[in-house]
Amino acid sequence: MLDLNFIREHPAEVKEALRKLHTDAPIDAILQYDEERRQLLTESEALRARRNAVSKEMGTLQRQLKKAQGAERERLQSHFAEMREEMRQVGERIKAIEERINDVEAQLRAAMLEVPNLPHESVPPGADESENVVVRTEGEPRAFDFEPLPHWDLGPMLGIIDFERGVKIAGTRFYVLKGWGARLQRALVDWMLDLHVNEHGYTEVYPPFLVKQDCMWGAGQFPKFRENVYYDTEDDLYLVPTAEVPLTNLHRDEVLEPGTLPLYYVAHSPCFRREKMSAGRDTRGIKRVHQFDKVEMYKFVEPHTSYDELEAMVNDAEDVCRRLNIPHRVVQMCTGDLGFQAAKKYDVEMWAPGCQEWLEVSSISNCEAFQARRANIRYRPAKGEKPQFVHTLNGSGLALPRVIIAIMENYQQADGSIVVPEVLRPYMGGITVIK
């Protein structure tokens, strides 16, 4: 959510920024609702002030009435009745105006929730992903003396990925990891969590994987990704599409006291996505599936530090690639590919020689105060000062089935076996090859 004051004071700037994002949002409606809301508010408050004053008088009058006698009593009584009648009418007007205010506020809020975040000035302009910018590439693609196979061939050959049974159990885009495949995933999760906790300073979190609807709005998943989440209608609970959702909401409606920031969290969670919007894309293998595991990094920071924190988080994700010894590159999203929440975003991609493509294994965003405003997460800069919105950042560290793809395809040997990356061997019972 953007700052309403900012929209009010710089409407042209906001509209220009939205043009760069190649999206649209109901800015004029927002301005109109805002104007009407403030007008109505002034009116109802004046009426309330009047009612408060008269009510006070009536209290005093009633006490006098108890002692009064004869004509004096009657005079007071009729005065009281007059006031009561006037206040009854004032009450009705207040009620009518406030109904209208509720209505306008609901529409204003709904419109505000539709507006995406605005891009940071350092974001390159561009219409879509074709105009993203490769910032750097690290690591040399391995030279094969045989034709490297894609993971959808290697997996079944080794008996570590079972596509047919996944489909039998849960339908298309589901899969089963078995034996060393399942173990490889568990090893990766453990190793990545240990890395971020021990060397990058994050605190491990085990959050709920089902969340209330508020959380989806707070993290900015709704309204845009409504179609893409699984949910339980009976209890109105939503399966998390990423641990970013519960992590964002960890400090919802809180004021963090001075000295608390920055907060770094890391959580492993399953992620559930219906992938409705991507129907028909990436149908082979485990690149795009309905259920996958991910290790997610999340930061709550003071605004003036958030862009340094973003670079640091990108580095934390790259560190995973480096230690696995898999070539990767960092891509900066252009304005047209920023998504809904981010002011600035990088993707980290691993090279997959089997399917011959760069696999997005991480997406790292600075959301600035966008999520903080939606979820009402503030901090107190110093004792006695007013609370302000924090900046939030999120990034995968990393997304699992894709890292498994990259390991399988990069570490495969001519006989179809897969060498276990050195850093993972302690987590794999010491084995060196999956065969």
Add this chain to the structure above:
RNA sequence: GGAGGGAUGGCCGAGUGGACGAAGGCGACGGUCUUGAAAACCGUUGUGGCGGCAACGUCACCGGGGGUUCGAAUCCCUCUCCCUCCGCCA
């Protein structure tokens, strides 16, 4: 799932439909006293909206929402959460 009990400021805790943004206490902050500290005493001590350059004014907020009333922390309905007991359960 069943039966009861509860939710008031940073915390504890009072509150008869009008004097209540709310007693009292604790804590925190400022001050007096003191060489310094403690104690004692005095004072301050929430958030948000709207208007205003500002001082300030005004409105809202006693778990959330609705209702009754001229007027609600107080009465009614409803939801949520917490506690106790019973049942079930990894």
